[in-house]
Amino acid sequence: MDVIVSHVNLDFDGLASLLAAKKLYPSAKVALSAKQHPTVKSYLAIYRDQLAFTSYEGINWGHVTTLILVDVASLKRTGIPTNDLSTGLKTIIYDHHTPKENDVRDGERYVEQVGATITLLMERLVKEKVAITPFEATLFGLGLYTDTGNFTYKQTTSRDLFIASILKEREMDVTLINRFSEQALTTEERKLFQTLLTNSEEIVDSGITLLITTHEQPTYQNGLATLTRRLMESTDSDAALSIVKMKDRVYVVARSSSNRIDFRPLMNELGGGGHAQAASATMKKQELANVLNKVKHVLKQIIKPAVTASEMMAKPVKSVSPYDSINNVLEQMYQYGHTGFPVLDEDGLLVGVISRRDVDKATHHGLGHAPVKAYMSTQIVTLEPSSSLEEIQTTMMKHNIGRIPIVSKQNMLGIVSRTDVIEQLHRESGPVTDLSVVSKMQAQLPPAIYNLLHEIGEIADTHGINVYLIGGIVRDFLLNRPNEDIDLVVEGDGITFSNAIAEQLGGQVKTHEQFGTATWTTPANIKLDIVTCRTEYYDAPAALPTVRPSNIREDLRRRDFTINALALQINKSEFGTLLDFFQGQEDMNKKKIRILHTLSFIEDPTRIVRAVRFALRFDYELADQTQELALNASFLLNQVSATRFLREIQLLIKEKTILRGVKLLDSLNVWHSLFKTKPTFESLMKLEQVLAHNFNDAFIVILTLNFEQSSWKKKVKRYSLTTKQNQIIQQIEAMETVPISRNDPMSSIHNCFHLFREESILLYALLTQNGLLLSYVKKREQLKPLLTGQDLLDQGIKPGPIFSDLLHQLTSLQLDNEIVNRKEALTWLQAIKKE
Structure with missing residues (x-):
């Protein structure tokens, strides 16, 4: 026999989880504890017939083969007669509470830190496509809403909210949920509430107001959790603790609205459990005064130090x-x-x-x-x-x-x-130090670098400054991508700090006073850039920024995209603390590239190319607003220096995504803004061939995309920055005037093109799709000289212009396959000499 149970003092999450488990395990019986929360009792008074659950007394516990626990992981907290259970019992557990020492460790365990257990069970129901009626959806919603405090408790997750949306689609009645989750107090409850309020005392510690109340009565009364929460709300306290003795047991119930309070250390001491801000314990055969003393003794442990x-x-x-x-x-x-x-x-x-x-x-x-x-x-x-x-x-x-x-x-x-x-x-609302990030750092960095960061953090502590890892390396830690490009930023003087590190750990420091930066080379020849936190502003669109010292938040604000505006503090006490002021992690989860502010592309239009580069590197998309702003700012790329624009295109080439990059840049109107043209299918095919021949130069990319235009030279001249690039333009322009016929022999083509660089001829052949010229270049590259100047001297020919003329003639004959070996070449040379 399979049986489903929950905990004593059953709440709505437990009740909802019982019903959800029944749907997952339809052959199992549901056993209901006699002790229930008052609002649950009121609900069952109306809807018990629709649930058809049995009592503990109706179960033969010795015949149970599988026990399914929901919203609880401890047999003790279920209240079932554990001594009656068989030894070969199989257990299945669904729970969302922090694991405790007395929890069942065997069997199937579905224990995850979500806002409510019903979330875990609903996820299974959705996955297995189990139908849910409006009545069931409403009860499930009651469990979800009450255990997450209407999604306001710290333990609430996005999974809980998602399940709520599914329940709403299944016709969950939120009006009914509101009625039962905030039920009016009974006469007995109002009387006890007034007593607890009268007996309460306020304790103020580090800016936190904690209300503690005690009471003793001969009979048991349910609903202490609800009364404790209302005590906190009615007195405007940050937390409330009710310590009440009923019969021979002392009940301790705690509720808090402040993230600075964590009741778990207290409840562990008292043998109870729960969440950081909602917990309870039950103690047998204890005196009220003794329990109160224990509570006050542990009180300091539950209040976190104030943030100052x-x-x-x-x-x-x-x-x-x-x-x-x-x-x-x-x-x-x-x-x-x-x-x-x-x-x-x-x-x-x-x-x-x-x-x-x-x-x-x-x-x-x-x-x-x-x-x-x-x-x-x-x-x-x-x-x-x-x-x-x-x-x-x-x-x-x-x-x-x-x-x-x-x-x-x-x-x-x-x-x-x-x-x-x-x-x-x-x-x-989250952890101070992200241990998962620390473990990723340790896994991805060489031990020497990881230990070095610890040492730098300790030195920073002695100097009273904060030091951070910033930029791409932090992003790549989170993405599990290799990156050893270490940049450190300090809230203070980067140069002074670099010298302090070198003084303590050795090595050399190269300073850059103008920018407040330094490069420290360690004794092991590891180079680290150390920068002063700074902010920047732009006097005009596309201008270079003016920089001023600042703090870490301002320093991150000046970054290009949210995924790059991350920092990891490495001071000893804060090692691994992740700073994500602009929701970079959220954008990584959504696979989005998003700029930090709406003027970002206006201030630096090259960020448009950078956005494309990162989107292609990580297979992300540009966020809708980012894409729109990039489109609107593309015309400003005309004001960017050719050097800066080419540098960004060159980085795109290094990513090996230039073809996709060209298309994405075209969708952002970049090519039309710069050259009043759009890449055609033919130009993209040419570019693919050019890249296949290792023309990995940003200037060549621009030349290829514009070559179809009659004014190509005028358009690309601005981006021709080197002597070699200017020579390519001149030679291609000259080659355009050379007529070539498909019937021309190779020697004829050689006569016209032999003075041009092979690289320029190949590029021109690719741009014009001239197969004959491509064959000429290939054959010219493979041609091995059969004679040298020494051979001419050996034949008694005097040095002079005739040397180059003869060698040129020989090359032409080789290209036409009229001379194919050295013997034939020597015979030809001897005949020429006689003439």
């Missing part, structure tokens, strides 16, 4: 002087994209703040020449470096401000903006 302003503030801070003009500040706002600046006096002390609104008002009245001090605000809201994230949020809301200077004794240390707060909240 010093950890999240941006530095160095861009500031202005009280004596700067309003026009100068407006220019800086444009350059850096900021909407305000702190104002520092000559001693570096904070004396005011000027906003974009202040600047706009001054310029509107024609006072752009006025000094900043005339319009800055001196009512400054500041915070200390030790201020917590919660304090920062509260301060921003209270004063309705978007940035807060972080100061110590009026000295400006950094600044925190709304963006910093949002990013921190986003970062808190």
Whole structure:
């Protein structure tokens, strides 16, 4: 006999999972625990007949051959008589909770960290194409919505949301879900709630408010989880802990709305379980006071340290002087994209703040020449470096401000903006250090490099600076692609840090003062580029950028695409922390190339070619908006220097995807913008042949695509940057004037073309699709000289112009197959000498 069970104090996820498992295992019986959540009891009072589940008493447990556990992995938590079970019992487990020590480890296990167990079972039902009625979809939705807190709990995944959409398609009734998930309290529950509220005390630690309440009563009462959540919500606390003794057992229920709280260490200590923000434990034969002492003893472990302003503030801070003009500040706002600046006096002390609104008002009245001090605000809201994230949020809301200077004794240390707060909240929703990335680093990097990064991180710690791996190598770690091109960026002085590394680890440093960069060559001859974090702005479209020192976020913002705007911190305490401010990982999952901001192609049109290169390298697509913006900006490639454009095309050639690249660039209007033409089928076929003959030169690609045009020389001349390229143009132009007939002997063709470079002739033959000329080039390449100048001297012929004339005649005869060996050549030479 097969039996399906869940946990005691059954909730809607457990109930829904029982029904879903029944659909997967139709021959199994469903056994229902007598202890259920009050809302589940209310639901069953109405719908029990439609479920037709049996009680534990109705099962002969000794006859059970397969036990299917849903929403639970521990036999102890099911409440079944485990002593009655047979020894050869087979188990199947579906659960979404963090594995515990007492969990069943044998049998089939489907345990994954999703928001609700019903998600795992629904995925199986969908895969096996099992039909679901509207009633079943609604119950499944109840389990999903209640266990994810309407998709607001931290453990919610995209898989849960996807299952919700499928349930909606199966006619899930969300009105019914709302009615049962938020049911009104009974008279007994309201009485207990009031008692718990009266007995509660607040504990404030590191900016977190934790409500603890205790109570003791002789009878058991269900619904403590619901009451604990409502206690937290009604008191506006970050978390609530209910410790209630009923009969001979103490029940501990915990709920939290803050990511800084993790109840799991506490529940492990008490022998319970659950999630980080929703957990519980039941303790037998314990005194209430003893349990309360245990809870308070472990309390410090459940509250994560506060994120402080010093950890999240941006530095160095861009500031202005009280004596700067309003026009100068407006220019800086444009350059850096900021909407305000702190104002520092000559001693570096904070004396005011000027906003974009202040600047706009001054310029509107024609006072752009006025000094900043005339319009800055001196009512400054500041915070200390030790201020917590919660304090920062509260301060921003209270004063309705978007940035807060972080100061110590009026000295400006950094600044925190709304963006910093949002990013921190986003970062808190995931792991701080991505161990999977660290393992990929270790697997893909040589041990010497991996260990070296650890050493550099420790040196950075001693100097109080942050250091990061940036760019393509971080992307390729995530994609499991080889890449050893290591670039490091520091929030500080890259050159000073490079010298500090060399002083401690040895090696040589080559500095580039103008750019704030250095190349450190280790004693083992490993080269690492170390760069100062910087930001940049463009004075005009397609111009080269102006660069200024900045922080890691600004440094990543200036990158080309989201997949390249990733950083990995390598400081010891943060080793492996992934910075993804612009959702690069999401775009990698979607296989999309996306620019970071809408003016990206305007500022640097060569990014259009780069976008194509990365799309082809990874087999990605351009995001819709990115494609549209590339189309709109393609005309600006005319303003890009030929050197920069050719460099990008050359990189496309190295990817061995130039033909596909040409087509994709054509779809972005690049060729029409540059040359007022589009690649034809014939020109692409020619290009394929040219590339097959190893003409892997970006200039040759442009020449090939434009050769059909009567004005080809004028169009490609701009991209002819070397003497060799100019010579190719001149020789092809000259060859166009040489008439060739298909009946001409090889010697005749040789007479016309022998002064041209073989490379130029071959290229011209490919461009004109002249088979006779191609045969001539091939035969000319394979031709071996039968006589040399020494042979002529041996025959008594005096050196002079006649030497080249004779050798040219001999080559012509060889090409016509009139002389095929050295003996015939010597006979011919002797006859010529007699004449």
